[in-house]
Amino acid sequence: MMGELIARNLLHRPLRTLIGVMAVAVEVALVVLIVGLTSGLLTETAKRIEGIGADIMLQPPAASVFLGFSGSPMPIKIGERLSEIKYVQSVAPVLLQFNSTGGVDVIYGIDPDSFRTVSGGFVFIEGHDMEGPDDLLVDDWAAKAKHIKVGDTYKLLNHDWHVAAIIEHGKGARLFVPLDTLQDLVGARDKASIFLIKCTRPEHTEDVMEEIRHTLPGYTVRPLKDFLSLMTSTNIPGLQAFINAMIALAVCIGLLVIFLTMYTTVIERTRDIGVLKSLGADSSFIIRALLSESAALCVLGIFAGVGLSYAVRAAFLAGFPTLSILITPGWILRAAGIALIGAVFGASYPAWLASRKDAVEALSYD
Amino acid sequence: MGIAATITAPAEGPFFQGKKSVEPILKTENLWKLYRAGKVDVPALRGVNFAVQPGESVAVMGPSGCGKSSLLYVIGGLAQASRGKVFVDGNDLTSLSDAARTRLRRHKIGFVFQRFNLLPTLTAKGNIAIAQFIHGDGFDPHRFDVVTQLLGLAGRMHHKPSELSGGEQQRVAIARAIINEPKILLADEPTGNLDSKNSEVVLQMLRQLNKDLGQTIVMITHNPEATTYFDRVVHMRDGIIVDGVPAD
Structure with missing residues (x-):
């Protein structure tokens, strides 16, 4: 009733x-x-970073887990010291640049060869890998959102880029440009925001991290598999x-x-x-x-x-x-x-x- | 077996036939009701002494403002008396808490109002059933069928109040009032909003409830003709009962 x-x-x-x-x-x-x-x-974002395929990320001291918030104060030569550490298979320097033109993005400036070694390479949906200094790789989600096609000229950071390829999403960023070009554009010659490190075997990750802490005291060393747990709203002020x-x-x-x-x-x-x-x-x-x-x-x-x-x-x-x-x-x-x-x-x-x-x-x- | 025979008579004795020796089902002693108007207490009832025997039907008449409705609300437990005593089926209402008066009202009193006061969102059936629900014994289909047939409502149960005539609405209100077999049925000008034809139907039904089932009824009315359906007529003026004579 x-x-x-x-x-x-x-x-x-x-x-x-x-x-x-x-x-x-x-x-x-x-x-x-x-x-x-x-x-x-x-x-x-965390899954994309984990999806890079590296085992360890090195950041400057007191760097945020939110990569776009970090600057680029590390000399690129640190990569050479990292390469000498036992069980390190490869090291890839990446320069990060925050971009708010046409959307909010973190652009990765990469050296294609070292990034490929660390990450296992991109899956190309269309186009080819970076060949020239102005080549831009765009992931499929960004391409769809921004209506970008292979062969287009895309203006980014007040620079005209040639869209070389549409790649599958999940490799850290949505936009990738050559490291040297980005360093010149942002005035960060020979600098890197992060180093991605691939160990010879995943079980060596802890050993390598320990050695990096010893070699580069004060620097932030994170295992990439922990990124998902670190990316929480409580970590953003x-x-x-x-x-x-x-x-x-x-x-x-x-x-x-x-x-x-x-x-x-x-x-x-x-x-x-x-x-x-x-x-x-x-x-x-x-x-x-x-x-x-x-x-x-x-x-x-x-x-x-x-x-x-x-x-x-x-x-x-x-x-x-x-x-x-x-x-x-x-x-x-x-x-x-x-x-x-x-x-x-x-x-x-x-x-x-x-x-x-x-x-x-x-x-x-x- | 007739319809009337299937319903238990609510009063404790057979139909009242002038047996004045029976203990009153309703009695007031020096009953006062004061309303506060600003800083002044305005008396609506000024020492009412009044008794109703089980199975009796009483019409209360008087001019507007004489205290008829106040009397009905106080003896029905809707309003608290300011002074004096009210006994309903042996229970002194004036000594009861609000919750206890509510319980007593639920089990011993049925109300019928001039404006029908049906719940507009419910159907006729829902309006009757909710009284059973509040009473706490659950829906009794047998009692429900008997009451609705008695009041000629059987075919109108799925209509909302807005789809019923005034007479039908008042019959639903009567059905709602008696569905739980109250000791006393209190009716506040039940024909006041009806035309003469429907008034007669409603009065006939009240009389039938009284004569066939022994239902004790106290009804307020302005209509002298309506009093002819009742055993006794009580006149009120200025908050007191001025007489009480058997009707012709």
């Missing part, structure tokens, strides 16, 4: 119900998408606070709309509340009925919110193929829980108000 009462009440004012459902849906979608976008980008603020904002939107919806419901149903009291309904019945209605509204909103999240993700990915939005069951459940708590909290005061109404006054309400 309670279920029928709730269902019919929700259907009685379909527009108001729809607005309430959409508010919760937006709340859920905001939480799921903000977290999904953040974790998606971080995870995808302010990002976790931003995510929390956005979640709080989403919760506030849902809570306020639910509050308003249930408050107007209680006002509109003042006489009905009086009738229920005349039938012998006690305060707990009135509160239960309104909180259950709010929860039902919220559950509909959660389903709509999950659908909205996937729809928005599909729309984003169609427009921005390089984006990665990771929607996980864990965060769907968390967003649902947050929305449900918010809905019950938002409906609490109107429900309490309803339970306190004087039956005689309620029955004479017009």
Whole structure:
């Protein structure tokens, strides 16, 4: 009976119900998408770095795990010292350059031969490897997003590049240019941002890292297999606070709309509340009925919110193929829980108000 | 077996036939009800002494503002008395907490209002069933069928109040009020919003409930003709009962 009462009440004012459902849906979608976008980008970046195929990455002292944030203060000659370490098979210097023209990218300046040795080489979808100083390799996601084709001239860092190849994604960056050319362009002759190191066998990784720490004290040495665990929002200053603020904002939107919806419901149903009291309904019945209605509204909103999240993700990915939005069951459940708590909290005061109404006054309400 | 015979009579005795020795099912002693208007207490009831026997039907008449509705709300446990005593089936309402009065109302009182007061979102069936749900005994299909047939509502159960005529809505309200077999049915001008034809139907049904089932009824009315359906008429003026005579 309670279920029928709730269902019919929700259907009685379909527009108001729809607005309430959409508010919760937006709340859920905001939480799921903000977290999904953040974790998606971080995870995808980490996987790309892991996908390079090297075993170790050397960075300057106190360098960030987010490579685009690092400069290029290391002399390239460090590579020679690294090559001399036991169990090191090959070393590849990479110069990183942050680019915000036509999108946000980290460009890798590489020496094609050493990078190939460390990473096992690119998978070419179309075109050929770097041959000239202005050759640009673009991964398939970036090519799709930026509508780049092999043979095109592409302007980057105020320089015209020749698109030599479209490569399969997953090798660190989306854009690769010759190391020497990039060093000249950014004024970093004989400098490298990172060194990628391939060991003779993976089980020698720890030994090599230990030796590097001994040889180059203070430098940052990371095993690439750990990158995924290091790429978290808590490692970016302010990002976790931003995510929390956005979640709080989403919760506030849902809570306020639910509050308003249930408050107007209680006002509109003042006489009905009086009738229920005349039938012998006690305060707990009135509160239960309104909180259950709010929860039902919220559950509909959660389903709509999950659908909205996937729809928005599909729309984003169609427009921005390089984006990665990771929607996980864990965060769907968390967003649902947050929305449900918010809905019950938002409906609490109107429900309490309803339970306190004087039956005689309620029955004479017009 | 007739319809009436299938329903347990709610009152504790057979149909009341002037057996004044029976303990009253409803009794008030020096009942006062004061309403606060600004800084002044305005009396709506000023020492009402009133008794209703089990199975009796009583019409309460009087001009607007004389305290009829206040009396109904206080004896129905919807409003708290300011002074005096109210006994319903032996329970002193004035000594009960709000929660206890709610429980007593749930089990012993049925209300019918002038404006029907059906829940607009529910069907006729839902409006009756919710009273059973609140009562706590769950849906009783047998009792439900008997009551709806008695009130001529069997074919209208799946309609919402907005799809029913005024007379039908009031019959649904009566069905809702008696579905849990209350000791007392309190009706606040139940024909006030009905035309004469539907008024007569509703009054006939109230009389049938009283005569056939022994349902105790207290009804407020402005309509002198309506009182002819009742055993006794009580007149109120300025918050007190001025007389109480058997109807012709």
